[in-house]
Amino acid sequence: MKKIAIIGAACGLGAPDTACQDGPEVLRSLDFLSWLDENNILLHWDAVIHPAPVASPLQAVHGVCAQLAERVAATYAAGEFPLVVGGDHSCAIGTWSGMARALHEKGALGLLWIDAHMDSHTFTTTPSGALHGMPLACLLGYGERALTEIALPSPKLTPANVCLIGTRSFEASEAKLLAKLGVRIYGMEEIRKRGFAEVFREALEIITRNTAGFGISLDLDALDPAEEPGVGSPAPGGLFRSEVSDALHTLRRNAKFQAMEIVEYNPYRDRNFATAKAVSELVAAILSV
Numbered sequence: 034m035k036k037i038a039i040i041g042a043a044c045g046l047g048a049p050d051t052a053c054q055d056g057p058e059v060l061r062s063l064d065f066l067s068w069l070d071e072n073n074i075l076l077h078w079d080a081v082i083h084p085a086p087v088a089s090p091l092q093a094v095h096g097v098c099a100q101l102a103e104r105v106a107a108t109y110a111a112g113e114f115p116l117v118v119g120g121d122h123s124c125a126i127g128t129w130s131g132m133a134r135a136l137h138e139k140g141a142l143g144l145l146w147i148d149a150h151m152d153s154h155t156f157t158t159t160p161s162g163a164l165h166g167m168p169l170a171c172l173l174g175y176g177e178r179a180l181t182e183i184a185l186p187s188p189k190l191t192p193a194n195v196c197l198i199g200t201r202s203f204e205a206s207e208a209k210l211l212a213k214l215g216v217r218i219y220g221m222e223e224i225r226k227r228g229f230a231e232v233f234r235e236a237l238e239i240i241t242r243n244t245a246g247f248g249i250s251l252d253l254d255a256l257d258p259a260e261e262p263g264v265g266s267p268a269p270g271g272l273f274r275s276e277v278s279d280a281l282h283t284l285r286r287n288a289k290f291q292a293m294e295i296v297e298y299n300p301y302r303d304r305n306f307a308t309a310k311a312v313s314e315l316v317a318a319i320l321s322v
């Protein structure tokens with residue numbers, strides 16, 4: 034059975050609205066994950082990492098991600114399963130830089146990016162300047178040096194070992210970068226045509242083919258905001274919680290599944306804690322016995 038260490042990443046300065054920075058503390062204080070413990074899933078809150086009071090969003094994101102990478106790598110080295118809870122999605126730079134370093138003697142890291150967006154901008158293409166729109170580009174080696182070089186020399190990910198699922202809101206410039214790199218993207222149209230289960234299975238095959246282990250970065254905005262409104266950047270026409278949770282269920286005994294991240298929980302937009310409940314349900318899907 035996996036023993037899980039939850040690491041909160043309270044970053045909000047990567048987004049125009051900083052509300053997601055309160056996500057981890059809300060989930061921790063309301064004990065949303067404690068019922069997993071009661072169901073014999075071994076977990077504990079390891080830490081919540083907060084940004085230092087610094088001058089710019091870039092410095093804040095760099096600070097959180099550098100600490101997060103250390104924490105994730107140490108957790109993994111200690112034999113625990115790192116579960117990072119965001120925070121805006123800029124924390125992905127820290128989570129997966131840490132995992133890439135933890136795994137790099139064994140081999141490459143595979144990553145499934147479940148998200149309504151591509152998060153593959155750089156400072157030269159971004160319309161908003163927001164860093165939570167850039168983490169995947171950074172991990173692939175494109176972007177600000179301070180962010181691409183955390184924990185290991187860049188790049189942390191090889192394009193052939195990455196898949197995006199749930200994509201439906203993006204700019205042409207980031208789509209162009211991913212197309213140039215040959216990253217496989219499963220948009221909503223393909224998912225509705227083929228079914229989530231089939232697409233998920235195929236993506237898993239791609240990201241495990243040439244890797245030592247893989248992780249999942251789950252942006253809650255991949256889910257449909259009609260069901261889960263408590264996210265940073267809602268985008269209509271998304272995934273249903275049940276189809277995602279059914280697919281995640283298939284990973285429970287997958288030995289190559291090494292880490293998970295759930296991000297962009299905005300407690301102020303949530304209604305009746307629907308999105309907070311989604312977080313615990315999705316975690317349970319992966320980890321229950």
Ligand SMILES: [Mn+2]
Nearest residue numbers: 122148152252
């Ligand atoms: Mn995202």
